Amino acid sequence: MEKVTVSIITIGDELLIGQVVDTNSAWMAQQLNKAGLWVQHRAAVGDDEDDIWNALDEEGKRSDIILITGGLGPTADDITKPLLCKYFGGKLVMHEPTLQHVTYLFEHIFKRPMPMLDRNRRQAEVPDVCTVLPNKLGTAPGMLFEKNGKIFISMPGVPQEMKGIMTDVVLPLLKERFKLPYIGHRTLITFGVGESMLAEQIKDWEEALPPFIKLAYLPNYGMVRLRLTASGEQNIIDKTLDEEFAKLKSLVKAVLVVDEDITLEQLIGRLLKQRNKTLSTAESCTGGYIAHLITAVPGASAYFKGSVVSYDNSIKQNVLHVKEDTLQSVGAVSEETVREMIKGVLPLMQTDYAVAVSGIMGPDGGTPEKPVGTVWIAVGNSEKTEAKKLQFRFDRAKNIELTAMNALNMLRIFILENS
């Protein structure tokens, strides 16, 4: 059993001027970690020959495996392929199976005029010192190089294509090549308690943890995810992790949401499915975001019927039948309004449960009595409705996110207590 280390290099000026967020690295790290590989460093460099060359040198010294994404497209700002060719001492040659695949894609899938452009044909050229890794979903193939006992793998930066090559080729290949250690994780999620309060509650247990178990706190939108990690012999690791995880669960029982690494919306889907119940939402300030989260989960149609996004007060009145009097006397951001939104949406959508939110997300629209960040949330069924006021102090995007998370957590508790 060996500890096999990985570096990830992402290439592209767009990463260094912040025009895109790097989601590839996180996905790759997840998959590698599950397979028992240890990502110890990630580097991002621009479309610059010297910087890419140096990154290959540095990461080649640091890690056993170097995964590279980006810089393989058909346009002139993509300089990675010729550079890799030079770095590994090869020359570019046409790879016939790739050319056939590229031609097939252009003719039958992309339905482009034939014959292909020269720049597209050149997508099928590879350094003669690499092993070609097929890219089913795109034109630029993955390439594997070896140098000084290290493995370098280059893949396109398009997420879908990178994922395909990783899943189909790279991960199976690495698992076969190395005897990988077992890496075990146990994750639980708490809601509504800060990182430091939580740390204080579990201090004695944390200090007594065996040294080979690592604990991480991952705070995010009112939730804190606690993760235990250890690697080694599977039997011992799993047994010790299970024991320590059981202790941790009982210590945080009062604020525990779930003892798995799943999202709140996945958990709610599971609770509803188990109970054979349905859900609808009535959203003002979140503008459909709660419904989006719920329907991002595959199979949501089994329990989610729909939503009324009543952004304008006229929709609250005409579609959800919130009383004009309520809107005029206490306003749209009020307990009365969210309660009436629940009363309106339940019969309209004919669901067992409903969630309603109304608030001021900013940057404008605040008043001294109802500053930006004021939110009312209600959850209910045909028998009862519970409402709560919250006050956030962030920007628009984070206020929307926090409102949604708090609404989902209130819903979770309501389902557990009323079913």
Place this chain on the structure above:
Amino acid sequence: MEKVTVSIITIGDELLIGQVVDTNSAWMAQQLNKAGLWVQHRAAVGDDEDDIWNALDEEGKRSDIILITGGLGPTADDITKPLLCKYFGGKLVMHEPTLQHVTYLFEHIFKRPMPMLDRNRRQAEVPDVCTVLPNKLGTAPGMLFEKNGKIFISMPGVPQEMKGIMTDVVLPLLKERFKLPYIGHRTLITFGVGESMLAEQIKDWEEALPPFIKLAYLPNYGMVRLRLTASGEQNIIDKTLDEEFAKLKSLVKAVLVVDEDITLEQLIGRLLKQRNKTLSTAESCTGGYIAHLITAVPGASAYFKGSVVSYDNSIKQNVLHVKEDTLQSVGAVSEETVREMIKGVLPLMQTDYAVAVSGIMGPDGGTPEKPVGTVWIAVGNSEKTEAKKLQFRFDRAKNIELTAMNALNMLRIFILENS
């Protein structure tokens, strides 16, 4: 005028096992770039003393300014502060103004029981060799160190807090300290044409570009963003960029969406505001995502009235008045259905324009006639409705994103042609 280079180091095991996506780096890079600083390298390391130490060494050699985020929280997995103290040869001392601020936050904002926990008091400790950078929104202050003529700045990893320190302190300080070059960008967005076709269209112009202007292709969900970048003397840079940008715009006229770096939903907001028109959506397969995108733009209440998320067919019938006959004869994913959704939502929401979508996002629910990825989109006003069928071949999340982007682009064109 000098070229001032920056490295960004992000610290945290959660980045290396892929549990969180690093959005901080992209935001920081954007701000730095705007200020005339050049981010040349980004590195991510785990909560490991040696790895952090090495990253400080490496990036300290590479760049003039090293920005560090993460690892400053109150819990035991945060080892950055003591390490920085050792690295820069200082010792930890209590910083009274920070202690007062932390105490204030705990007592009045977080409303925690007093007196504070020891671990929270210790948040106010800093190495005696640093300059403290106040963190208005949180407890862990930023810290500035100097070593071998290089500037190292450490900030917490909580995005909101990092952004506050960057905006309030770090950016003004760097602008004062360095005579920064001017960096100019011109960005335009195209829709519906692939990267390589686009490259072919503008090939001659691209080859004739002055060498100090860089062109980047940034493909994303059916759109390609083209960005020109140059740095130097402001007058010359702006004049040349304007000239080349004008040529580029005329070359891509047929597929041009907008000649600014804004989102489709911001553009639609602007078009509606200029025309004093309103919008509603009727969403099935996107589950509220289009409404969410539109309402993520500040001030959307001026033109967006609301949405019916008709995930279940009963909602299509009962709320949007899609005919039972339509749903039974041609199904929910059909031209007839999205047209009837438009006809239903326009009078319900009393808006000038409406968008409707219905499709199969996967992974389940496909049939031979309507495979996963089949989508119907309609846009309309009281006078006419246009509908289009699309076929995607990706996973659920990407299919939802592509449906939303295509719907917004159809809406953009419809508004321009019918107003």
